[in-house]
Amino acid sequence: MTTPSDPDLSALTGERHHLINLAYRFLGSLAEAEDVVQETYARWYAMPPRQREDIASPGGWLTTVASRICLDLLGSARARRERYVGEWIPEPVPDGTEWISGRWGGTAVDPADRVTLDESVDMAFLVVLESMTPAERVAFVLHDVFRYSFAEVAEIVGRTPGACRQLAASARRRLRAARPATVPVARRAHLVREFKRAWEAKDIEALVGLLAPDAVATGDGGGVAQAAPRPVRGAERIARFLTERALAVPGVTLHESTVNGRPGLVARLDGATVAVLAFEVTDDRIGRIWAVLNPRKLRAWTAG
Numbered sequence: 001m002t003t004p005s006d007p008d009l010s011a012l013t014g015e016r017h018h019l020i021n022l023a024y025r026f027l028g029s030l031a032e033a034e035d036v037v038q039e040t041y042a043r044w045y046a047m048p049p050r051q052r053e054d055i056a057s058p059g060g061w062l063t064t065v066a067s068r069i070c071l072d073l074l075g076s077a078r079a080r081r082e083r084y085v086g087e088w089i090p091e092p093v094p095d096g097t098e099w100i101s102g103r104w105g106g107t108a109v110d111p112a113d114r115v116t117l118d119e120s121v122d123m124a125f126l127v128v129l130e131s132m133t134p135a136e137r138v139a140f141v142l143h144d145v146f147r148y149s150f151a152e153v154a155e156i157v158g159r160t161p162g163a164c165r166q167l168a169a170s171a172r173r174r175l176r177a178a179r180p181a182t183v184p185v186a187r188r189a190h191l192v193r194e195f196k197r198a199w200e201a202k203d204i205e206a207l208v209g210l211l212a213p214d215a216v217a218t219g220d221g222g223g224v225a226q227a228a229p230r231p232v233r234g235a236e237r238i239a240r241f242l243t244e245r246a247l248a249v250p251g252v253t254l255h256e257s258t259v260n261g262r263p264g265l266v267a268r269l270d271g272a273t274v275a276v277l278a279f280e281v282t283d284d285r286i287g288r289i290w291a292v293l294n295p296r297k298l299r300a301w302t303a304g
Contacts (some may be wrong), residue, residue: 012044015059019066025141027069027077028090028126030300036073040066067138067156074134087222087231089290091125091297092276095258117249120145121260123278123290128178132171139164179281188281189256189263195279195286196254196265202246207239212285219243222294225274238289266301273301 002107016037023033029281040062044052055061081088118139119125129137138157143164150161150168157164191210198206221227232241246252252274257266259278267275276298280288293300 011226012058015062024068025120027048030091030093036066036069054228064156071134071138080289086229087220089220089292092259092292094300122262124280125259128175136167138169139167143168183281191286192263192279202243204239204243205232207218208235211238212282212287215287217289218236219291220294227293273298
């Protein structure tokens with residue numbers, strides 16, 4: 001039994017933050033990521049002490065096991081999403097600075113094939129990851145986000161380095177095809193702030209002016225909170241829908257916040273967080289809105 005005096009304990013527990021970061025990007029769920037990390041540590045401590053001592057890199061072992069658990073979960077995720085009530089949106093996380101630290105390896109890689117860690121928790125990024133196959137997602141996140149070499153990725157996922165390189169390239173093409181050009185954070189924040197003011201004023205014309213004509217708003221209530229069962233499409237329809245919701249639920253206050261590393265909004269009612277909104281900006285307009293209302297996905301958000 002490992003005790004607090006064991007020399008490897010602090011190193012092992014120090015891996016937890018990295019594992020949470022990794023699993024969250026694999027699964028799009030902080031709750032599931034925490035479960036994966038708990039299971040990973042359970043497997044470590046279930047091994048006989050002598051077997052643990054023979055492992056040259058405990059951190060590498062933990063990463064491999066956590067990644068393989070996530071790969072298995074992703075294999076069944078599509079079926080679970082089909083049983084989900086309404087639209088499924090990745091779980092939002094607060095304050096992007098909590099989610100950008102990770103493993104920076106010493107392998108020589110092409111920086112052009114990288115995304116930064118803070119970009120990789122952007123809601124738009126996570127939504128694109130949902131469209132990838134489990135193997136694409138794992139290979140891409142390990143290599144392009146966390147900078148593992150393809151040889152390391154191959155050992156983790158049980159494929160050849162060449163196959164992993166192809167998986168990451170395929171995932172990269174999906175991402176480039178789906179994501180709009182980058183908009184400066186200051187401009188994003190300005191648009192979100194103006195959106196908040198227009199929504200609070202129930203100004204349909206102003207809301208329409210801030211939204212792209214083909215904008216899409218998606219709500220995730222999970223069958224627990226009221227949300228539109230299907231995405232709302234079109235600037236005017238979204239503006240009217242949001243205004244009707246504001247009239248139907250008086251007393252809700254909107255607060256600017258960092259949502260998955262980007263400017264977003266938090267809706268509160270009687271001091272409790274009832275919704276978190278993430279935005280994608282396209283051509284200087286808001287093109288996508290993701291509103292998470294499922295309280296099971298809002299555990300990380302408090303009134304503060």
